[in-house]
Amino acid sequence: MAEMSPKESEFVDRMGLVIERLGGPRTMGRIYGWLMICDPPHQSLTELATALGVSKASISTVARQLQEAGMIERFPAPNRQHRYRITPGGWARVLRVQLAGVRMGLETIEFGLSALGADRPEQRALLEDSRDFFTFIESDANELTRRWERYRNTAHGHDPDDGSGG
Template sequence: MATPTAGEREFLDRMGLCFERFGGPRTMGRIYAWLTICDPPHQSLTEMAAALEASKASISTVVRQLQEAGMVERFPVADRQHHYRITPGGFTHVLRVQMAHARSALDAVELGLSVVDRDRDEQRERLEDVRDFFRFQAEETEALIERWQQFRTQNRQG
């Protein structure tokens, strides 16, 4: 099993702190970072736990969260253990997952507007503000994905 070098451990720890600042657990950032640099680029829970010096149970919990976010996926291997890797398409896939969540939230807010009487102006105004935010987010996320794909294509060619 691969053991991270001192420099790699620093990278893993810094990414853990970055993810923590975004509201995720530090372990999430460390796992994601490990999957960006490990060889092979897919790892079992046991391999990740050993490399990151963390319990297999905590790795399993966080990998499940990363899967739900669309950041990692199960990778088929001829082994009894499940292996995981960074989801191909990277953050484009993550943005699409987030956009789907925003659309679900928009549906929920629309339901809220349908059940709140029209004479409850303050409540409706708050709901309309939330609705407008999620509409804006969905539209802008799609535009962001398109711009990102153009940027990435241009950067890879140059």
């Protein structure tokens, strides 16, 4: 496996910062970034650790998190060393997971409103504002996902009505 070029290294580091900004560890973004551009497009834990200069234990932990999030997948290789690769559609999966958190937040706020008496209008107003925000986000989530699927299919020349799913 060839070493990263300076531009590839910068891309990997920038992806680390993107994921960090989104709340994940920088190493997660660096792994994801490298798997997006590496050749071959699948890597073992040892190869990832070597390419990124990170311990194999750290790579293993973060790769498991990426796998659980649906961003990468693990598959067996002939030498019994698992390999990892990008899962197409991973960003949409992450969005769906985040939106499930919105549903949980909405349910929690509804519970808070049921626990709060009418004699506390300031507190109710705060909860109602939060409820309205979460309701708005949830109502747009399904349409956003449908729009993304249409966009992706159109951008890549797939007919969304041909049943191929992209």
